[in-house]
Amino acid sequence: MSDPLVWLPFDPSELGEVPAGLRFELFDHTRFTGGEVEVPDSVDEVAFYLPPYMLGSRIFDVVSQMTSLQVVQLLTAGVDAARGHIPEGVTLCNGRGIHDTSTAELAVTLVLSSLRGVPGHVRHQDEHAWRPGWFPSLADKRVLIVGYGAIGRAIEARLLPFETEVVAVARTAREGVHGFDELDTLVPEADVIVLATPLTDETRGLVDRKFLAQVKDGSLLVNVARGGVVVTSDLVAELATKRIHAAIDVAESEPLPAESPLWSSPNLLITPHVGGASSAMWPRAYRVVREQLERFAAGEPLANVMSGAY
Incomplete structure (x- = not known):
């Protein structure tokens, strides 16, 4: 059985040392900004999905094709864009601590x-x-x-x-x-x-x-x-x-x-929704995501899990 697949909107090297036991792919999410989206064949293997930052709800259209999906980790503190897009049984985590x-x-x-x-x-x-x-x-x-x-x-x-x-x-x-x-x-x-x-x-x-x-x-x-x-x-x-x-x-x-x-x-x-858009964001985002992936790889409880009527 192959290691769980993680889709990231940036190069995995940005995370520093990543946990063993996971596979990583960079998915070019800029394709979501217009036209038809070409989804890689590996979409049905994705277990951990990190959508890009601030590209709207369309980034969740691909979720319906992720038949192996276990976790969606957001880079935003708010989760309203994800509402109605996360299948039952999939864990949704927000970006608490990033912004x-x-x-x-x-x-x-x-x-x-x-x-x-x-x-x-x-x-x-x-x-x-x-x-x-x-x-x-x-x-x-x-x-x-x-x-x-x-x-x-x-x-x-x-x-x-x-x-x-x-x-x-x-x-x-x-x-x-x-x-x-x-x-x-x-x-x-x-x-x-x-x-x-x-x-x-x-x-x-x-x-x-x-x-x-x-x-x-x-x-x-x-x-x-x-x-x-x-x-x-x-x-x-x-x-x-x-x-x-x-x-x-x-x-x-x-x-x-x-x-x-x-x-x-x-x-x-x-101001044009720039609250999180500063040089302070990405170092904190990489840290939060890396720590979540470490928990995921180890089978430990995740942080920032959304529950109830989010």
């Missing part, structure tokens, strides 16, 4: 840039205009982090040195962490709200007209979670009042269409 650093950095960048008026300063620079002014500080702000997984905790760790008060919210309340059922009380008290929650049936549309109406005047909403957590039309309507500010790294439709009203919404900073 904590990069996404937390961007979250703090969006907070500081928005509060200190950096987008306006950039526009003034383009106009060769020197326009000083006073802006809110992050210091002394109450920051509400909605979603207290690995990324949420990484955001908190970076915010605390700025002399902030951080309030954490997760789906399930526990010591030091509030539950989603307390949002109606917590949202009106926050100066900054950072969304870092996975996109699930429970969180889809979480930030809607009612939620936004509870945000106090002058507060900042930052979304580094998933676009579907926020109802776009409700955010556009709220921003039109110029009552609050927002910064988003994600959108319900990506790439964000040129005709989207978000582009021209006031008090809004947009």
